[in-house]
Amino acid sequence: RQALLDQLNALVPANTIDNDIVSDVVSVSDPERLGGKETQVYLGRKAGKPVAAVFTSIVPDGYSGPIKMLVAVRTDGSLGGVRVVSHKETPGLGDKVEERKSDWIYSFENKSLENPPLAKWKVKKDGGVFDQFTGATITPRSVVHTVKNTLIYFRDHGVSLFQKAGA
Template identity: 40%
Template sequence: MEPVIPQPTPFGLSLRTALTMLAFTIVFTALMAGTYEATQSTIAASAEEAKLQLINEVLPPASYDNALLRDELKLAAAPELGLPKGASVWRARKAGQPVALVLEAVAPDGYAGKIRLVMAVMQDGSLGGVRVVEHHETPGLGDYIDPKKDKNKAAPWIEQFKALTGQAWKVKKDGGDIAYRTGATISARAVTNAVARVAAFARSEQAHLYQQGAQP
């Protein structure tokens, strides 16, 4: 006589299914946690590398020797930079002496909204350089403020700011020295005015900004 195999009850089936799902969830969570731990440092390193690469476009790497990204000052509020809810300032030094301030900022009055910037203001008040990092200006018209979109690769519009000292940081239409492209004055004016405000802030506050916080 063949043995009688007991049939699982509905409760037993539900319990077995629940235990299987629980085991799967535990294994999946463990795998995800392991993957996150394994990739977290790589992701962080890539983000820092990208940030430093951008900063080095406005400030020559040879001009400083400190760990720039570690020498960061967080401002709780920075309306002068167009960032009332806070901003970052990175302090470049060489042999322990101040070289430049690298600041993030926003021009609030672009043609199509806010224009995010990063710029370096040297210790003597001149500019190391300016880069547009985010904007929504009209493609093919106002987007020349971004060197990646500027069709003039030999002499991008944004390079006009390099080494300027601030005597006439206005577009030529407003009586300044900064050239602009016909039909796209608003974009150029927004960036130029923001650069002038940020540079003035950096020059007036540089001693205070360098003194805040401990030097890493």
């Protein structure tokens, strides 16, 4: 529980919420957008008002298998951050999605579906704005795609997530 709380607070700082974010959780199902059969969404609130939602999104098509991530989306649709929780990517190549291996994962912070425009939510090799890794394009391409899809899911369902859990 403490490890999960620490991971969530890295994306949604404790001073921005006053609820128990670990317990304020809903399950949703949208394998196409969120990657897993069932996705846990942790909800951050302050004085009962929504602040951010943290999705346990799955990148189903990583180079070496699924990549589990936490994707924090603020109520304004901007990203609070993205962190990889587990993966099986190649050491020295695809593992640069890890925070301790590279600062690449920080490139998502404060981004939204408008910044960059939706059409630019790709790696540079595909005409987008996000860097890929030398010798490893599949992993970053897949992560960018899943983060974009998580933002789209939040845009379409964000309000109902907080209502589902009850205020």
